Amino acid sequence: MSSLLLKNARYIITQNSGREVLENKDILIEGNTISEIGEHLKGDEEIDCSRNIVMPGLINLHTHSAMNLLKGYSDDLKLVDWLSKKVWPIEAKFQPEDVKWGSMLAFLEMVKTGTTCFNDMYFSSDIIAKCAQTIGIRGFIGYGLIDLNKYGSGFDEEKRKSELKETLRIRDFIRSMHDSKITFAVAPHAPYACSEELLLKAKEIADNEHAPYHIHVSETKKEVSDSVEQFGKRPVVRLHDMGILDSNVIMAHAVWVNDTEWQMLKGTKTKVVNCPVSNLKLASGIPPWHGLKEIHAGLGTDSAASNNNLNMFEDMKMAAIIQKLSVGDASLVTAQDVLDMATCNGADALRINAGRIEPDKLADIITLNVNQLMINPLRRDNLISNIVYSASGADVHDTIIDGKVLMRYRKVLTVSQDEVIQKANERSNILFS
Template structure:
């Protein structure tokens, strides 16, 4: 299968063969499929590096609540009743929304991951998926979690679009022994590790109380800080922690909407992370705390939150934000995507430049980051396959209908 994207406003023609970008230029004139991108821009697809896809079923279910109350009174009680069908249909809804807003790969962490994988595969979206490992210092539970993790990893072996990763939930929900196992198994299988880090003050305070160390030092001493680690949030990192993360090659997923909405308070210190070479990327978190999965909107929040926080309008300019959402995301997921260059993965999007919100069009990156939202995405291509064209995704009505019914059932269960 080959695809030719012609006459885009911002690029020479892009020729895709199989799942890679084969040629950029004007030599190729024919392909199995030709996309006319007149009046449009062709761009790398976006990478959502931290989400819990199936939580889309809980979008707008509980808002304007303090984090702890939100979790204890609303989210956890519902999650305790979660079935594999919920995860399957919820992840389908999430994938639909991501495809429609230009995301081509996402890093997921949740439960019933075999079902999440099935959903993403059916929609044709690329994913890096981890089972949320929580042992709460309980040896029996740990054995269960190890078993579930291994089963999931084995279940997706050989799948084209899905890469398994490990998902130790956080420093406060996984024991030292749990982390030790994660470390060994990730080395043995060469798997990425996806966790939450420094989201709240509570987490930081309790970690210091329990271990005498801040979360980053604690993880460093456990030997899990390395290029395989993708940590989400980082709201309360000190300068020294940023340095530690940078010198160990850790990637950090910045989730501004979720952090602001749940009032985490701290703001991920982008300038320090940048200074110490941390690979900062972008994530939406789950739809229950955002409440959408639109990385275009997230890019605007990402930049504006830094500017507001640092009283500096020059920080995190548009083109840098764009890189966080594309190349840095793919890099965090150890994938050769997120740039439009020959030989790279054919994960890309075609964006309509003809909307009122990007008119008159003085600067492409400013428009992408500050002006438009995910509804500007006209077509989405993942792994050399068109998963959305002219804003139409196959079977979307059915996905919405089933998600609506399932969500109603879930919260009334």
């Protein structure tokens, strides 16, 4: 088994249980795993990290990768108009090549801005899985299940059957890839877009496959009032009463969740993803910090059509500062809190052995150069603060996923950046012509 040594790291942000920061230590990676942290270690290949901050790769817990092709297409609209009048009609025109190059552009952006793992919901998920494999990123891939009829007035049984068939096809496709980095997820779009039967069937598949159940819930105030009107229950209560809430459920947004519902989420160990930039841009709202904190929420960008990038550094900063403003208390959320959201909390939600730098963890690691302008002056005591509030994704220097170096000195080694940008532009020009 070949080994890789990150030699003499200036700082290591471990994110271990004591949130230790180590100085001038080596990290030995054997295969896809961190095997040892110490001094004077030896490896087959060595990377000098004496001028690097080494930290766990960021985990984007909610995204729709292929929508990178729709960047800047439908800004400044209400969510309901954004989705039904702009996004869904253009997506209906998507060809396989659009999904491919939208996804390649997304994964390139992720690797270059320090994201080592993502949780995706979209269609043509086999193409997305292949793209993730090509670039070498870790990903959870879910096909977005919807059985709402085209008039939005009821649910369509035939559609439900074909949607479930497609999700099983994606499961089989991912199995056939034999790639431990690519994992099948079940992804019913939302309680308003899926019948009760589909929500329950999807849960059955997720449980049988030990797969995450990835769903949008209570993103807008209107979604909650519509649910109360239609079903007599708020969305979280509805899912709870259906017996769906569980530790494999990853709920994106959870903006409009009341105290009773937070208790339900906590009691059932349901996972939540905060998507602050998307929630602000679509004016959806701000979830209460006490809920996010208690439940150890993760962090997601949502798609580049509502963010409009996949730069998790931006979402970390936004997650902290918007909560401070929201409750009028600047001491409420710390830089360490949001770094946890983007690393260990995301890993725990996906149940992967990552998000921390310690022996036996997956070697999903990023480095930043200590000489980058925006993070200086740099000291041990302002290190975490500068990572969260001052750094940008463009400061990421190297990206290692599953023990393999995917980016070195900001150059991605597995794909041609020029080709990806050129192809994405070609597809975008055809789509919008």
